Amino acid sequence: MSRRPPSARHLDLRHGAVTMSHGAGGKAMNQLIEGVFLAAFDNPALNRRNDQADIPLPAGRAVMTTDSYVVSPLFFPGGDIGALAVNGTVNDIAMAGAQPHYLSAGFILEEGLALADLVRVVRSMAEAARQAGVVIVTGDTKVVERGKGDGVFITTTGVGVAPVGVNPSADRARPGDAVVLSGSIGDHGVAVLAQREALSFETTILSDTAPLAGLVADMVAAVPDIHVLRDPTRGGLAATLNEVADQSQVGIVVEEAAIPVRGEVRAACELLGLDPLNIANEGKLVAICAGDEADRLVTAMRSHPLGRDAAVIGRVVEDERRFVQMRTGFGGSRLIDWLAGEPLPRIC
Numbered sequence: 623m624s625r626r627p628p629s630a631r632h633l634d635l636r637h638g639a640v641t642m643s644h645g646a647g648g649k650a651m652n653q654l655i656e657g658v659f660l661a662a663f664d665n666p667a668l669n670r671r672n673d674q675a676d677i678p679l680p681a682g683r684a685v686m687t688t689d690s691y692v693v694s695p696l697f698f699p700g701g702d703i704g705a706l707a708v709n710g711t712v713n714d715i716a717m718a719g720a721q722p723h724y725l726s727a728g729f730i731l732e733e734g735l736a737l738a739d740l741v742r743v744v745r746s747m748a749e750a751a752r753q754a755g756v757v758i759v760t761g762d763t764k765v766v767e768r769g770k771g772d773g774v775f776i777t778t779t780g781v782g783v784a785p786v787g788v789n790p791s792a793d794r795a796r797p798g799d800a801v802v803l804s805g806s807i808g809d810h811g812v813a814v815l816a817q818r819e820a821l822s823f824e825t826t827i828l829s830d831t832a833p834l835a836g837l838v839a840d841m842v843a844a845v846p847d848i849h850v851l852r853d854p855t856r857g858g859l860a861a862t863l864n865e866v867a868d869q870s871q872v873g874i875v876v877e878e879a880a881i882p883v884r885g886e887v888r889a890a891c892e893l894l895g896l897d898p899l900n901i902a903n904e905g906k907l908v909a910i911c912a913g914d915e916a917d918r919l920v921t922a923m924r925s926h927p928l929g930r931d932a933a934v935i936g937r938v939v940e941d942e943r944r945f946v947q948m949r950t951g952f953g954g955s956r957l958i959d960w961l962a963g964e965p966l967p968r969i970c
Contacts, residue, residue, distance in 0.1 A: 633657040633737070640735040645765025655763065658741055662748040663727075667759040675759035677724050682783040687714040690777040694968040696743065698817040700809075700828030703776060704746035706904060706970060709831045710855065711780040712754045716835040717851040717907065719842050720784035722754060727761040727778050732771030743774060754833035756780070782835075788842050790909075794849040795870035799938040800916035802909040804837065804923060805830075805931040806882040807859050811901035812890045814969045825886045832905035837928045841909065844922035850910035853903070855970055857961045860899040862908055863946045864960050873941025876958070878950045880935040899948075900961045902969045910938060 633653045643650040660669060667675045691707045701709075708725065715722040727747065731740065751758055809830040816827055834853065841848060850870075854862040859881070867874050883898045891898050905928065911919050916934050923929030946958040 635737050635741050638737040640731045640733055640737065640740065640765060642733055642765055642767070644731065645763065651763070658737070658744050659761065659763070662741075662744045663751075663758045665757050665759065667757065668761075672760075675724070675726070677759055677781070679723065679781070680783050682785050683720070683789075685715050685718040685720040685782045685784050686780065687711060688777065688779040689714060690775065691970060692772070692775050692968055693814060693970055694772060695814075695818055696739065696773050698814045698829055699826050700813055701831040701904070702743060702746050703774065704743035705750040706831050707776040707778045708747050708750035708754060708756070709833050709904060710970060711778040712756060712833045712835055713853045713904075713907070715780045715782035716833075716838040717790070717853055718782070718784050719788035719790050719838060719848065719851060720782035721839060722756045722780050722782040722835055724781045725751065725756050725758045725778050727758050727776060729761070729763045730771055730775040731763065731765045732773050733765060733768040735773050740774065750833070754835060785842065788846055788848075790848045790851040792850055792852060792866050792869040795866050795872050795874075795910045795938045796849065797872060797938055797940045798913050799849055799910045800913045800934050801863070801874060801876060801936040801938065802911065802916060802919055802923070803859070803881065803933060803935045804834075804907045804909070804929045806884045806887070807854065807903055807906060808883055808887040808891065808898035808901035810904040811858070811969050812887050815894070816890065821890075823886055823890060827884075827886055827890065830903055830905035832928055834905065834907055834928060837907070837923065837926045840922050840926050840929075841919060845911055845915045845919045848909055848911050848919070850908070852908045854906060854908055855902050855904060858898070858900045858902055859908070860897070860946070860958045861961055863958065866908075866910065867941075867944045867946050870938075871942075871944060873939045873944060874936055874946045875939055876936030876946070876948050878948050880933055882931050882933065899958060904970065913937065
């Protein structure tokens, strides 16, 4: 971390709070930018203080995505809104089979937000970016009146590059393909809910927020022609599988016994009347590949820490109705439909 610039010396990061003057374009705003954002994100492109970043990209197919984060509470077991904003955008880039390189970050700050909390969020973002191998090269800050922002909202845009010949897409699933899941589901959504509602369980449930680009790089090296890559965030695994079935015009059949769910997450969902299939994840992915390449893909995934519990959970079938079905442990089957309503608001 770079030394705080002289113009930031009057910013009280321990006891101060965001005021409307921090978004007014004057000295206070300059102090905030230098004392909080530049101090944490220190890099040559950002330090030029331009309204844009001049960035080199390696050869390949450029990939770009943007997302906004409004999670409540800002801090939860296993993560916070800062790490989530980096990892979520990095993962969207990775789901194109690409390696992320650069991020931009826009902040909507609420008047009264403790500067100590803002520093904690920004430092968490800096650490998450370091772990993901990306650089935050440009950004923006706005301040809204008290009661209109719920602390802080973050919008991040990511840019990455996919190797030539690597082109996963949600419309490429074909009958006979295998459906692979990288690990247990439901951790993030239940962790956020437990923190927000002050729920106590015997074991602390942690968010699974993590950058998946390294895992994807290993997967692509082993099986370049992965047909589909998706991260099951809002709406959980159920929504992701339905999206793929709809876009590829196929059916999907999964095996209940093959879908990993941690015991504490399953117990919490049963207590709260929730289905783990509908719960958001922030560090898991779904891959669909040719059936005869599934074993090779799973082996590559299990060699990476974020894919050690990877498993084939189902297959793609012909179905003009585009249904997603699950074979249950009792020998029957049930339809996995789109999530109705919003049982877990503000989870990302």
